[in-house]
Amino acid sequence: MTFNDVFNNLSRLFGREKSGETAKERLRLVLMSDHLSLAPDMVEAMKRDLVEVVSRYVEVDRDKIDVRFEHQDSVFAMLANVPIISVNRTPSPPVGPPRRRRRKKRSMQPAQQNGQMPPSGPGTSGASAAPSFS
Amino acid sequence: MLPLRQPFDVAHDDAQTNAAQTSGAPMTLGRAIVITSGKGGVGKTTTTANLGVALAKRGAKVALVDADVGLRNLDILMGLESRVRHHVLDVLEEKVELDEALVRDKHFPNLFLLAAAQSREKDEVDTESMRDLIEELREQFDYVLIDCPAGIEMGFKNAVVGAQEAIVVCTPEVSAVRDVDRVVGLLGNAFTPKLIINRVRPHLVHKGKMLSVEDVNSILRLPLLGVIADEPDVIVSTNKGEPLALRTDTATAKAYHTIAARIAGEDVPAPMVEYKETFIDKLGSLLGGRR
Amino acid sequence: MKARKIVLTSGKGGVGKTTATVNIGAALAKRGHRVILVDTDIGLRNLDLVLGLEKRIVFDLVEVIEGRCQVRQALIKDKRFESLAILPAAQTRNKDSITQAQMARLIDELADMADYVLIDCPAGIEGGFRNAIAGADEAIVVTTPEVSAIRDADRVIGKLAERSIPMRLIINRIRPDMVRSGDMLSIDDVCEILSIELLGIIPDDEEIIDTTNRGEPLVLGEGYRLRSIYEKIVRRLEGDLIPFTNLDAPGFFGRLIGALKAG
Numbered sequence: 001m002t003f004n005d006v007f008n009n010l011s012r013l014f015g016r017e018k019s020g021e022t023a024k025e026r027l028r029l030v031l032m033s034d035h036l037s038l039a040p041d042m043v044e045a046m047k048r049d050l051v052e053v054v055s056r057y058v059e060v061d062r063d064k065i066d067v068r069f070e071h072q073d074s075v076f077a078m079l080a081n082v083p084i085i086s087v088n089r090t091p092s093p094p095v096g097p098p099r100r101r102r103r104k105k106r107s108m109q110p111a112q113q114n115g116q117m118p119p120s121g122p123g124t125s126g127a128s129a130a131p132s133f134s
Numbered sequence: 135m136l137p138l139r140q141p142f143d144v145a146h147d148d149a150q151t152n153a154a155q156t157s158g159a160p161m162t163l164g165r166a167i168v169i170t171s172g173k174g175g176v177g178k179t180t181t182t183a184n185l186g187v188a189l190a191k192r193g194a195k196v197a198l199v200d201a202d203v204g205l206r207n208l209d210i211l212m213g214l215e216s217r218v219r220h221h222v223l224d225v226l227e228e229k230v231e232l233d234e235a236l237v238r239d240k241h242f243p244n245l246f247l248l249a250a251a252q253s254r255e256k257d258e259v260d261t262e263s264m265r266d267l268i269e270e271l272r273e274q275f276d277y278v279l280i281d282c283p284a285g286i287e288m289g290f291k292n293a294v295v296g297a298q299e300a301i302v303v304c305t306p307e308v309s310a311v312r313d314v315d316r317v318v319g320l321l322g323n324a325f326t327p328k329l330i331i332n333r334v335r336p337h338l339v340h341k342g343k344m345l346s347v348e349d350v351n352s353i354l355r356l357p358l359l360g361v362i363a364d365e366p367d368v369i370v371s372t373n374k375g376e377p378l379a380l381r382t383d384t385a386t387a388k389a390y391h392t393i394a395a396r397i398a399g400e401d402v403p404a405p406m407v408e409y410k411e412t413f414i415d416k417l418g419s420l421l422g423g424r425r
Numbered sequence: 426m427k428a429r430k431i432v433l434t435s436g437k438g439g440v441g442k443t444t445a446t447v448n449i450g451a452a453l454a455k456r457g458h459r460v461i462l463v464d465t466d467i468g469l470r471n472l473d474l475v476l477g478l479e480k481r482i483v484f485d486l487v488e489v490i491e492g493r494c495q496v497r498q499a500l501i502k503d504k505r506f507e508s509l510a511i512l513p514a515a516q517t518r519n520k521d522s523i524t525q526a527q528m529a530r531l532i533d534e535l536a537d538m539a540d541y542v543l544i545d546c547p548a549g550i551e552g553g554f555r556n557a558i559a560g561a562d563e564a565i566v567v568t569t570p571e572v573s574a575i576r577d578a579d580r581v582i583g584k585l586a587e588r589s590i591p592m593r594l595i596i597n598r599i600r601p602d603m604v605r606s607g608d609m610l611s612i613d614d615v616c617e618i619l620s621i622e623l624l625g626i627i628p629d630d631e632e633i634i635d636t637t638n639r640g641e642p643l644v645l646g647e648g649y650r651l652r653s654i655y656e657k658i659v660r661r662l663e664g665d666l667i668p669f670t671n672l673d674a675p676g677f678f679g680r681l682i683g684a685l686k687a688g
Contacts, residue, residue, distance in 0.1 A: 018607035023373035023572050024614045030215045031579050031618065037253040038583060071216030172469055174438010174548035179573065204550050205436055205580060207573035252580075256551050284438035284548035286468050287520050308638060309443065309471040316469060316516070335631070343635040366600065370608050372572050 025074070032076045036069050043069075050080060059086040163272040164195075167279055167397070168297035170321075172313030174284030176305045177332040180368060180377075182281040183211040185301075187379040188394035190245035194276040197236065199248045199268070201293035202283035203259060206250035213240060213375025214247050223251040226263045232270060241380060246275075256289040268296025277397075286320055300327040301359065306334055306345035311353055318354065329356040330393065333364040336409035347406065360393040360405040362386060428461070428536040431543050431662075432561035434585075436577030438548030440569045441597040444633055446545040447475045448651075449565075451642040452659040454509035458540040461500065462511045463532065465557040466547035467522065470514035476503060477640020478511060487515035490527045496534055505645055510539075520552045525559035532560025550584060558585065564592040565624060570599055570610040575618060582621060593624035595658065600629045612669075625658035626669055627651060 036043055047067045054060055066081040169182045179202075186198045200208035203223065209215040220235035225248070232248075239245035248271075251258075271278045282293035294300070300321055304314040318327055331347055338344035347361050365386055371378045379390040389405035396402060433446045443464075450462045464472035467487065473479040484499035489512070496512075503509040512535065515522065535542045546557035558564065564585050568578035578594075585592050596615050603609035610618075612626055630651050636643040643649040644656065657667045 019370045019373035020604070020607045020610050020614065022375075023610050024618070026210070026215065026373075026375060027572055027575055027610075027618055030210065030576060033215075034252050034576070034579065035583075040253075070219075173471075174440075175574075176439055205577045207437075207576060210572050210576065256549075285520075285551065285553065287549065287551040287553060289549065289551060305439075307634065308474050308640075310439075312471065312474060313469050335634075338631055338634060343631065343638070345638070366603055366608065369571055369600075369603065373608065373610075375572075 029071060029074075029076045033069065033071065043067075051082070054082055057087075058084045061085050161273075163269070164275045165277055165299060166268050166272055166297045167277065167299040167301055168201075168282050168294050169279060169301045169303060170282035170290065170293065170317055170327075171284070171303045171310070172286060172317040173305075173310045176303050176310050177362070177368075178284075178303050179207050179211055179281050180372070181301070181303050181330060181332065181362075182208060182279050183377040184379040184390040185394055185397070186212075186245055186277075186279050187239075187242070187377045188390045189277050189279075189397065190239070190242040191379070191391070192394060192398060193244070194398070195244045195274070196242075196277045196279065197246045197248060197271045197275040199271070199278060199280045200250040201264075201280050201289060203250045203254055203256045203289060203292075204252065205283065206252050208281050209237075209247060209249050210375060211372055211377065212247055214249075215375070218247075218249040221249045221251040222264075222267070223254050223258060226260060226267060232267070256283070256287065256292065259288070259292045261292055261295050264292045265296045286317065290317075290320075294321065297325075300325040301330060302327045302354075302356065303330050303332050304350060304354065305332050306339070306347075306350055308345070311345070311350055314354060318356065327356055328359045329354060330359050331361045334361055334407045335364045336407050337411075340409040358404050359396055360389055361407045362389050362405075363407040426540075428459075428539040428542045429563060430532050430536055430561050431541065431563045431565060432546050432558050432590075433543060433565045433567055434546035434554065434557065434581055435548070435567045435574070436550060436581040437568075437574045440567050440574050441627070441633075442548075442567050443471050443475050443545050444637065445565070445567050445595060445597065445627075446472065446543050447642045448644045448655045449659055449662070450509060450541070450543050451503075451506065452644045452655045453541050453543075453662075454503070454506040455644065456659065456663075457508070459508045459538070460510070460541045460543065461535050461539045462509070463535065463542060463544045464511065464514040465528070465544055465553060467514045467518055467520045467553065468516065469547065470516050472511055472545050473501070473513050474640060475637055476511060476642060478503065478513075479640075482513045485513045485515040486531070487518050487522050490523050490531055496531075496538070520547070520556065523556060525556055528556045529560040550580060554581075554584075558588065558590065561590060564590050565595055566592050566619075566621065567595045567597055568615065568619070569597050570604070570612075570615055572610075575610070575615060578619060582619060593622045594619060595625040595627065596623070597627045598629040599626055623669070624661055625654065627654055627658075 050067060051060065051062060051065055061083040064083045068079050070077060070079055169178050171178050182198055186196050190196045198208060199222065200206045209218050214237050217237045220230045224230045225232050225235045236246040236248055239247065268278055268280070280293050280297055283289035302314050302317060304310050321327055329351065331350055334347065335344055339346045351358060363386060367378055367384065367386060378384065378386050381387040382391065392402055392405040396404065433442045435442050446462055450460045454460045462472055463486065464470050473482055478501050481501050484494040488494050489496050489499045500510040500512055532542055532544065544557050544561055547553035566578050566582060568574045582592065596612060599612065600609055604611050616623055632643055632649050632651060636646065644652050654670060660667050
């Protein structure tokens with residue numbers, strides 16, 4: 001047993017190195033990615049719905065919409081690139097139950113840059129248009 | 135921002151890597167080596183990852199090809215799963231250029247991964263296109279290591295088709311030896327497969343409860359590249375996505391580096407695993423420990 | 426009454442499918458059931474070796490399907506238990522020698538002759554896998570607490586779910602010392618990721634290597650640590666509610682050795 005082995009064992013004893021946790025986190029992300037690539041129908045349906053929601057507020061170029069899923073360091077994110085043609089339309093009322101108005105602090109960052117899945121709670125449009133990254 | 139993959143550029147890649155080529159001729163093709171076994175779970179993917187790292191560390195330009203369509207894992211073992219954008223089938227179906235699909239390793243600029251498709255089936259791979267793809271890789275790389283799936287179905291045929299050399303990985307278990315024997319038969323005379331015996335537990339061999347290296351090779355009779363011990367480190371390295379050969383100080387890492395040297399043609403003895411009774415073994419058996 | 430038709434599968438090879446098939450089969454036979462084990466790994470058969478029956482093979486699964494012999498002629502009865510038999514795979518044929526429909530018919534025929542038909546599936550998700558699951562109405566997914574094995578198991582679970590085959594999970598080769606030191610995924614982690622019902626937890630034990638070498642399933646021997654674990658799995662399979670063995674309760678010395686051994 002070398003010094004290194006002793007050191008590794010000691011660090012394990014004192015919980016400094018937990019590769020099991022790393023494994024779990026990596027698996028969580030990779031399986032999400034696998035599942036999405038295994039369910040192209042679901043992804044297509046989600047893209048359609050997403051575009052529909054965004055189109056209620058702005059006029060988008062449907063032919064150039066690009067929605068994809070990517071790993072970003074420690075998160076698996078949906079990235080939507082939705083070119084906007086015009087914002088001069090009156091937004092159509094959203095479908096669904098009436099919602100209470102609530103003041104929300106708006107982040108200036110587009111969804112793809114904070115690397116988070118778009119929040120699904122009330123009051124958000126579900127995705128933000130962002131500059132091209134491809 | 136996105137962790138953008140650096141563009142792959144042959145012209146700028148380490149000139150010294152050409153030194154690893156067998157001859158000075160400019161158009162020398164690299165060596166395509168398939169890593170296979172028949173039986174699953176004997177360590178094919180672990181071997182591919184570690185030999186890839188060890189050869190890259192020697193300065194050679196190395197491409198790792200995951201041929202396990204539908205059950206890819208080489209990306210995970212290399213810790214590159216989050217960088218994979220395209221896969222073998224995208225290239226074969228000409229959806230992307232080969233250069234776009236190659237993922238550069240985190241540690242070595244001269245090591246690349248071509249991932250398998252996860253959401254496709256093995257019989258979607260066209261065998262002739264696969265042969266062409268491996269040849270194309272051989273033009274750019276010193277070594278093309280092909281990680282073969284378990285079994286002897288289509289996945290095996292497609293993994294083998296472009297290779298000129300084979301490494302068979304075997305564990306000291308009756309079923310693994312039988313499967314390797316079968317695979318060697320299927321590889322036929324075109325190959326002289328070399329053998330890596332993996333997961334040897336020397337204390338079990340010592341107690342007569344595991345086949346020895348000699349036992350295994352008296353049946354298989356193949357040129358031995360080396361022997362690797364069964365260590366829990368392997369599981370830890372898979373958990374983290376860091377192949378053991380990234381290090382140089384552990385016994386297992388050294389064994390992989392020696393095997394890589396032997397593959398490169400160096401005249402060094404095959405790494406073996408020796409039985410040493412340690413204090414812990416004694417303590418363990420005194421206290422009724424399992425190992 | 427027809428037998429239960431259970432396929433043991435994993436995606437990744439070498440996680441212990443064949444060993445589990447043999448030991449679950451032997452434990453069921455010991456409980457008085459008539460059990461047939463079917464090796465569907467055409468070209469890479471191993472079930473016969475693990476049971477020590479390799480020298481007694483006359484006919485194989487492909488020959489039965491091709492009508493060259495009767496099912497009963499191809500079945501090899503175990504020396505130790507008359508109620509345990511295997512149907513060996515062909516060794517020199519391809520997996521595409523048979524179709525899914527042929528396999529389903531064969532498994533159905535076997536189900537008339539037994540209480541349990543256990544189908545040992547080949548590694549991978551190619552034709553051999555599709556054939557193996559074709560005749561099954563239940564599945565046991567075998568995995569190990571390793572990233573690659575779990576990813577492959579997840580893929581197989583997806584394929585089984587597409588066909589609405591009910592499934593349960595066996596986690597094999599758990600090393601309690603490594604789980605405790607945080608270097609191995611825990612049972613909870615694996616269950617959370619794969620989210621199917623747990624059937625058994627089997628620790629990594631060297632007695633498996635030894636018994637496989639000798640072709641003797643450990644549930645038929647005396648004094649093996651894993652025997653009671655397989656017996657519990659079989660009782661759960663039969664519907665009993667058996668608590669899972671707590672692998673996380675080491676003594677002080679166990680912990681000390683575990684920590685030192687982890688290196």
